[in-house]
Amino acid sequence: MFDRLFYREKGLFLQSFHPATVLVYLLVLLILSLIYDHPLYLLALFLLLALLIREVDGLDAWEGFLKAGVFLMLVVMMVNPLVIRAGKTIIWHGPAVPFLGKLDISMEAVYFGAASSLRLLVIISIFCLYNLMINPDRVLNLFSGVAGKSVLVITLATRLFPTMVRDLQRIREVQQLRGVDFDTGSLWQRAKKYSGLYNVLLLSSLEGAMEIAESMQARAFGSGKRSVYSRNMIRPRDLFCLGGSLLALLAAVWGLRYGYGRYTFYPEADFLIKDGATLVVLFIVLFYLSVPLLLSEGWKHCRFLKSKI
Amino acid sequence: MPLFKVENLTYYYPGTEKPALKNISLEIREGEFLLVTGGSGSGKSTLARVLAGLIPDFYGGRIGGKVFFRGRELRVLDRRKLAREVGMVFQDPEKQIVQSCVEAEIAFGLENLGLPPDEMSRRVAEVVSFMNLSPVQDAFTADLSGGQKQKLALASVLAMQPRVLILDEPTSQLDPVSAEEILNVVKRLNEEMGFTVIMVEQRLERCFHLADRVLLMAGGEIICHGSAAEGAREAVRRGLPFVPPVARFFACLNSPVVPVTVKEGRELLQSYLKGNIPVTKPDVPRTNHNSTAKEHEKNSIISLKNVWFGYPGGREVLKDISLDIKEGEFVAILGENGAGKSTLLKIMVGLLRPGRGRVYVHGREPGRNGFKEIRKFTAYLSQNPNDYLFQETVEDELLFTMHNFGLKDRGQVDEILHRLQLERYRQRNPRDLSSGERQRVALASILVTDPGLIILDEPTRGIDLGLKSELGQFLREEAAKGKTVVVVTHDVEFAAEFAGRVVMMFAGRIVAAGEKHAVLGRSVFYSPQISKLCRGICDGVLTFAEAQEQLGPLLVAKPAVLITNTGEKAIWGLTGGCTPH
Numbered sequence: 110m111f112d113r114l115f116y117r118e119k120g121l122f123l124q125s126f127h128p129a130t131v132l133v134y135l136l137v138l139l140i141l142s143l144i145y146d147h148p149l150y151l152l153a154l155f156l157l158l159a160l161l162i163r164e165v166d167g168l169d170a171w172e173g174f175l176k177a178g179v180f181l182m183l184v185v186m187m188v189n190p191l192v193i194r195a196g197k198t199i200i201w202h203g204p205a206v207p208f209l210g211k212l213d214i215s216m217e218a219v220y221f222g223a224a225s226s227l228r229l230l231v232i233i234s235i236f237c238l239y240n241l242m243i244n245p246d247r248v249l250n251l252f253s254g255v256a257g258k259s260v261l262v263i264t265l266a267t268r269l270f271p272t273m274v275r276d277l278q279r280i281r282e283v284q285q286l287r288g289v290d291f292d293t294g295s296l297w298q299r300a301k302k303y304s305g306l307y308n309v310l311l312l313s314s315l316e317g318a319m320e321i322a323e324s325m326q327a328r329a330f331g332s333g334k335r336s337v338y339s340r341n342m343i344r345p346r347d348l349f350c351l352g353g354s355l356l357a358l359l360a361a362v363w364g365l366r367y368g369y370g371r372y373t374f375y376p377e378a379d380f381l382i383k384d385g386a387t388l389v390v391l392f393i394v395l396f397y398l399s400v401p402l403l404l405s406e407g408w409k410h411c412r413f414l415k416s417k418i
Numbered sequence: 419m420p421l422f423k424v425e426n427l428t429y430y431y432p433g434t435e436k437p438a439l440k441n442i443s444l445e446i447r448e449g450e451f452l453l454v455t456g457g458s459g460s461g462k463s464t465l466a467r468v469l470a471g472l473i474p475d476f477y478g479g480r481i482g483g484k485v486f487f488r489g490r491e492l493r494v495l496d497r498r499k500l501a502r503e504v505g506m507v508f509q510d511p512e513k514q515i516v517q518s519c520v521e522a523e524i525a526f527g528l529e530n531l532g533l534p535p536d537e538m539s540r541r542v543a544e545v546v547s548f549m550n551l552s553p554v555q556d557a558f559t560a561d562l563s564g565g566q567k568q569k570l571a572l573a574s575v576l577a578m579q580p581r582v583l584i585l586d587e588p589t590s591q592l593d594p595v596s597a598e599e600i601l602n603v604v605k606r607l608n609e610e611m612g613f614t615v616i617m618v619e620q621r622l623e624r625c626f627h628l629a630d631r632v633l634l635m636a637g638g639e640i641i642c643h644g645s646a647a648e649g650a651r652e653a654v655r656r657g658l659p660f661v662p663p664v665a666r667f668f669a670c671l672n673s674p675v676v677p678v679t680v681k682e683g684r685e686l687l688q689s690y691l692k693g694n695i696p697v698t699k700p701d702v703p704r705t706n707h708n709s710t711a712k713e714h715e716k717n718s719i720i721s722l723k724n725v726w727f728g729y730p731g732g733r734e735v736l737k738d739i740s741l742d743i744k745e746g747e748f749v750a751i752l753g754e755n756g757a758g759k760s761t762l763l764k765i766m767v768g769l770l771r772p773g774r775g776r777v778y779v780h781g782r783e784p785g786r787n788g789f790k791e792i793r794k795f796t797a798y799l800s801q802n803p804n805d806y807l808f809q810e811t812v813e814d815e816l817l818f819t820m821h822n823f824g825l826k827d828r829g830q831v832d833e834i835l836h837r838l839q840l841e842r843y844r845q846r847n848p849r850d851l852s853s854g855e856r857q858r859v860a861l862a863s864i865l866v867t868d869p870g871l872i873i874l875d876e877p878t879r880g881i882d883l884g885l886k887s888e889l890g891q892f893l894r895e896e897a898a899k900g901k902t903v904v905v906v907t908h909d910v911e912f913a914a915e916f917a918g919r920v921v922m923m924f925a926g927r928i929v930a931a932g933e934k935h936a937v938l939g940r941s942v943f944y945s946p947q948i949s950k951l952c953r954g955i956c957d958g959v960l961t962f963a964e965a966q967e968q969l970g971p972l973l974v975a976k977p978a979v980l981i982t983n984t985g986e987k988a989i990w991g992l993t994g995g996c997t998p999h
Contacts, residue, residue: 320510327505
């Protein structure tokens with residue numbers, strides 16, 4: 110059931126980047142989503158992410174991530190107008206409530222809530238894209254040289270997680286057939302039943318850990334200094350993508366210096382498009398950020414480009 | 419100079435007073451294929467671990483005697499150097515994979531050896547293509563099948579380019595096709611690449627003939643070592659089951675030549691029986707089964723009518739299954755991996771609901787939470803007995819099930835412990851027992867409710883031939899008492915020996931079902947070794963006892979002049995027989 114949320118090798122272009130490239134690209138996206146206030150800019154980032162996620166065949170997984178996000182979004186949208194009093198354009202005069210005072214809901218507060226929610230969805234989408242685009246093994250491989258043992262522990266945990274989920278399901282079925290009803294009884298009784306379930310899992314996992322350790326020792330683990338086997342390759346596509354990411358960041362920082370990407374909500378909401386430069390800066394940043402997307406399309410449709418990147 | 423030389427080796431695991439190995443002395447030549455066999459607790463895996471340098475380094479314990487590798491004592495060898503020379507593959511593929519990606523797993527040992535990146539890349543590439551792992555090179559290890567995982571474990575060891583390959587029951591957890599694949603690779607490594615192979619194995623019918631030498635162990639001692647034929651004769655003489663059926667058949671008849679493959683066996687049989695071949699199918703007594711009329715009178719315990727099932731988002735696993743299993747039947751369900759056997763069992767116990775079709779168990783139609791309606795009458799043993807064990811003592815394990823069903827008759831606990839020979843372990847922690855004993859405890863924990871229907875998923879996986887025989891006997895007795903037994907298995911020998919009826923599945927469909935002789939006797943690939951030996955000579959023979967009964971009198975009748983394995987002529991006249999295992 111969790112399968113679709115994790116990385117799957119699909120042989121897609123966007124999955125072929127060097128992990129460092131992907132990390133830099135996603136980091137730039139994350140920084141921009143945090144420094145931009147402008148709803149239009151955030152919306153543009155959200156749409157770009159939607160296209161990227163579609164390109165890695167991950168709309169199903171995105172749906173799962175968004176379900177959790179939408180709930181948070183509704184909470185933010187409902188709570189913000191109730192507690193913020195800075196807005197000037199009152200759209201509803203509510204009653205006075207102890208501690209909170211008069212419940213006047215302003216247009217600006219609703220607007221701010223919506224923009225914050227959008228930022229939240231953008232951040233969630235970035236993590237979703239990370240899961241779809243990058244093999245965690247390769248990311249860990251990047252850090253093997255500096256933190257070998259910690260990386261190995263994380264790798265082992267990653268590798269054992271799906272196995273443990275399957276084991277848990279099997280043990281649950283076995284216990285159900287031995288007369289355990291997990292859905293009946295008081296909270297305490299249920300907790301006791303589940304403790305039995307996890308007990309079996311823990312005992313089996315500990316035994317399994319010994320066997321894995323033995324297999325590691327048989328393959329000379331701990332016999333001296335380790336070397337690192339890396340499968341990561343730098344291709345022209347990585348250079349393009351890194352260049353695009355850095356240029357997007359530079360353009361964004363330059364734009365922010367002149368106020369493009371900033372937005373004033375209180376006391377009165379700013380214009381969405383103040384001037385033509387707002388759109389021009391947005392277009393430039395978006396263009397640089399779209400490099401992986403453009404390359405992916407080119408890879409699919411242009412044989413020349415395919416051979417060069 | 420021998421590759422390995424073992425002198426008076428004795429070893430005790432930590433906290434034990436009984437030696438796991440007693441006075442072992444042994445020499446292993448370079449390039450040899452040594453097969454080590456014996457029952458559970460015979461010390462074969464311990465010996466393998468000593469040779470791999472894991473005992474006492476990893477396990478601790480007390481050790482006496484000496485082990486030399488290429489003239490140098492093993493204990494003084496640098497661990498990294500030893501790992502370059504001796505590689506070991508373990509039993510459970512699930513428990514020896516460290517990395518989440520196939521290629522990274524192959525490189526794991528190489529990283530531990532501290533090899534430079536270029537050397538690692540070359541070795542990984544070589545092994546991937548030799549083991550034909552290219553299609554899964556970038557796959558997640560968790561997504562691989564059991565057979566692929568074991569291939570990966572072997573590849574990971576081979577990448578380290580050891581001189582010696584030690585394999586501890588590498589096929590015990592695999593289906594026959596995957597097992598065959600692993601054994602073929604091992605054979606090639608030994609014959610074409612000169613690897614020294616030391617293999618601990620119980621599936622003898624597939625590897626006995628590969629061995630240059632067979633080592634038979636019992637109670638921590640070597641009781642016989644010699645050629646495959648000598649090993650077979652000695653095992654038969656001692657009444658041990660660790661011989662493939664064809665070899666046992668001839669060794670029991672005191673044949674001067676003991677063939678170890680079906681081909682050799684057939685040649686021998688034909689040369690002896692020439693002109694005297696029974697052309698018609700013999701009237702093999704079909705065990706104790708009642709007549710067809712009586713069968714019809716029996717109550718139907720499981721009835722599946724046009725059952726279809728598919729997992730959400732997945733392919734159809736079961737397609738139009740109709741099956742009727744009656745009271746007192748012992749049914750074996752055979753088929754390749756992914757044929758839908760385990761899903762069928764889950765439908766039978768109500769853990770899954772069919773998409774279409776009807777399922778009746780004990781006359782009830784399980785609805786939502788179907789297992790609640792039928793679980794009191796149904797015992798279900800999954801593939802992994804460890805899933806059942808979490809109580810402090812064996813007795814508590816049985817009482818846990820009884821308590822859940824509100825049963826209070828402690829006499830039932832005594833009886834089931836007695837029947838499964840577990841009385842002496844009553845107060846022991848089940849996790850301290852051996853794998854065969856754990857399986858019996860798991861079985862006891864579900865049989866304590868005295869169910870009418872016993873369903874087992876791959877119960878013979880990973881247990882030795884002796885325990886397998888005991889389990890089969892036990893289940894046959896239960897069926898004789900009127901209980902219904904359904905077993906999913908890859909083990910054709912087990913099904914042929916103990917089941918009454920066989921159901922064969924393929925791609926979610928039942929392709930054959932009926933009395934075992936009718937189904938297995940007609941199959942070429944899904945037939946026991948004895949049946950393959952007798953095909954065309956005495957059709958319809960499935961078991962060792964039937965072969966003795968049908969062919970014995972013909973072979974006793976006249977002596978024959980045979981060419982022995984060493985090329986000498988021998989007069990063969992039968993002088994005795996032995997009991998089947």
